[in-house]
Amino acid sequence: MSSIIKDLPELISNKIISEQTAKDIERYYAAKKEDQGSNTLMIFGSIGAILVGLGIILIFAHNWDNFSKSVKTLLAIAPLLLCQVAAGYAILKNKSQLFKDIAGILLFFTVGSSIALVAQIYNIPGDLEGYLLSWTLLCMPLMYLLRSNMLAFLHLGFITYYAVVAGYFETERPWPYLLLLGAFIPFYLRRLKEHPFGRITSLFNLLFPLSLIITLGAFIAGAGEFGFLIYMALLGFIYNTGLLPKLESRNDYLGLGSVGIAFILLLSSFKWIWEAVETQQFVDSYYIILWVILFAGMVYMAIINGGKQFYKNAFQAVTVLFPVVYLIGMGNSVLAAILDNVMVLALGVITVKHGIDKVDFRKLNFGLTIIAALIICRFFDTNMTFAVRGVLFVCVGVGFFVANSMLVKKKRANVLNTTEDEN
Known part of the structure; x- marks a missing residue:
């Protein structure tokens, strides 16, 4: 040293x-x-x-x-x-x-x-x-x-x-x-x-945002399904804060934000959630003001980190698109549920791709976990037979094995290429 x-x-x-x-x-x-x-x-x-x-x-x-x-x-x-x-x-x-x-x-x-x-x-x-x-x-x-x-x-x-x-x-x-x-x-x-x-x-970087996530629920009791929107804004703010140069080397903010964003999307992927959104009659102005403050803070942090092209990051993009899906859900619950599932699937696929491109096992397996969780969630609100469910589980398991094997080979190839270049 x-x-x-x-x-x-x-x-x-x-x-x-x-x-x-x-x-x-x-x-x-x-x-x-x-x-x-x-x-x-x-x-x-x-x-x-x-x-x-x-x-x-x-x-x-x-x-x-x-x-x-x-x-x-x-x-x-x-x-x-x-x-x-x-x-x-x-x-x-x-x-x-x-x-x-x-x-x-x-x-x-x-x-x-x-x-x-x-x-x-x-x-x-x-x-x-x-x-x-x-x-x-x-x-x-x-x-x-x-x-x-x-x-x-x-x-x-x-x-x-x-x-x-x-x-x-x-x-x-x-x-x-x-x-x-x-x-x-x-x-x-x-x-x-x-x-x-x-x-x-x-x-501190882990416990501070975790405290915010835990206590937000104490401030939005009674918000109903609108709480999904508020939580998504907070998690988007935490994720974008993690992209700041002083914090980007520490993955605590990014980790909590990305896991939280994926969790909210998965939780809201059930059709009964959007049916409740469609029938919700009134949202108190307090909850709307709170969401506006958090959403504005989230967008501000995203612009600081990425300028006008902040939407290229998948996790940033879904936090901006989620309010649009919520507005659609107020009029058409079926379409909103479909769009939510599409966003979850896209998030998982993009995360897997980034994991492969950057030879990052954590990103790869996180993306595969998102896809697997989406499939499991659909078991509860679709009429798939046990045979179809079994095939899907087998496919996901094989996907984990194949993707990780490919990444191991790619990492070894990169090490060999680096060694040859040095010689």
Whole structure:
């Protein structure tokens, strides 16, 4: 690694690589070095901190009924005060990041336990939604004060949990989630800027869009089949975001977006979905405004990445065509169902072709999986005999085997050609 870094100035002077490429290489190896040195300690240290916190709670719980109210209050608050002192000491003395992570995690969980215990001691009424919201709001500054990735993960996980509880079970739109997510974004962007190739950054790149996908359902309860349109716009936005130069080398956004787009198309390929769209009488303006915002963001990101020819990407194209199919479905459910199935089939075939052209096994098998899933879906709303279904399964299985065998041969041929050219 050190020899590569030393050779960078010579490569720049000979115009073999650009200065920007050299900076990217330096950042990559810096992130790799950081990950190798600290990830194991951080992970196991954090697990240890969580176990210690849970152990303290269990020790108190064992003898809880034998304590007086004043003793219970002291025991509820004392761990919180101790962890605050530890976190303050870590900040003032600028202790190691591992120390900060452990102190921060202990403080995070003692905040939650103190709130719950005080509420139980004094019979303060409340619900899970309000409890999670109070907990995450109180702990929100910690990820910045301690600059802790683990606290950022906890923050993102708990606000997603709050949104699920509020939106899916309490049937309330969790608007505070947006505020709490906004508080997380600057931390995430700084991490993305400073360590674009780090493993921790890669995990953020996966969990952040996953949180958006999970919580969107909490905001569109009652949207009916129009929810397919909203979800397609969000997944299109995530996919196009993954095409940005800073994120394209990490496949997390692209992976989630492409899988989500294929899933929505497959789910909406059933004819009864389009029959429901055709009979749907009214869509609340709130859902339309939300879709317009997400669709505009999706198109904007697509234009940034591909200009006026962004439609050449199959996944981008289907996200733009899907609203057109939805409009058709409002008047003709049969035609919309056919068009949806055609889009799924085309997406699978194009993905297989790209996989073969680029010798990419993941793309090849993803495309074949889309085609196989489409065939399986049609088993449920068509009157095919078991013999026909069996033949289709055999064909798909043979297709997987043949396509992968061809790609292996092509990869070997490319390696041989490269070796001959070097000689």
